[in-house]
Amino acid sequence: MRITKLIVGILMIVFGIWLFVQAITSGFLGLSNYKNVAGGVIGILLSMLFLAGGIIYISTERITSLGGDIACLVLMIIAGVLGFAGGLYNALLLDGIIALIIGFGFFIWHIALRNA
Numbered sequence: 001m002r003i004t005k006l007i008v009g010i011l012m013i014v015f016g017i018w019l020f021v022q023a024i025t026s027g028f029l030g031l032s033n034y035k036n037v038a039g040g041v042i043g044i045l046l047s048m049l050f051l052a053g054g055i056i057y058i059s060t061e062r063i064t065s066l067g068g069d070i071a072c073l074v075l076m077i078i079a080g081v082l083g084f085a086g087g088l089y090n091a092l093l094l095d096g097i098i099a100l101i102i103g104f105g106f107f108i109w110h111i112a113l114r115n116a
Contacts, residue, residue: 001109001110001113002061002062005057005058005060005061005106006057006058008054008102008106009053009054009055009056009061010054011054012050012053012054012057013051013054013058015050016046016049016050016051016054017051019043019047019050019095020043020044020048020051022043023039023040023041023042023043023044023047024040024044026039026040026043038086039086039092042082042083042085042086042092043086043092043095045082046079046082046092046095046096046099049075049076049078049079049082049099050099053076053079053099053102053103056071056075057072057106066107066110066114069107069110070107072102072106072107073104073106073107074103075103076099076100076102076103076104077099077103079096079099079100079103080096080097080099080100082096083095083097083098083099084096
């Protein structure tokens with residue numbers, strides 16, 4: 001689980017940076033209508049949540065308690081809700097689904113390992 005948390009944490013940071021660049025280019029450089037700007041703001045918030053989640057996973061990779069997983073679960077639930085709301089504006093629905101899979105996946109996996 002330790003190596004997986006490290007790899008997923010790094011991938012979340014890379015995905016957060018990619019999402020930030022995507023939100024800036026499609027959301028703010030295309031200021032033609034309100035939907036693009038709202039999608040860009042939601043994309044920037046999602047990128048910050050993914051960056052924070054990746055940093056938490058990297059920094060808590062050696063810790064066996066549930067603190068890091070609970071913090072990331074909360075961040076990913078917020079990111080999932082924002083992604084579903086952003087799905088109305090841009091293609092952020094997939095980002096919300098990815099956030100929920102990562103958050104719940106690690107939390108359930110950690111619970112299952114603790115109870116085994």
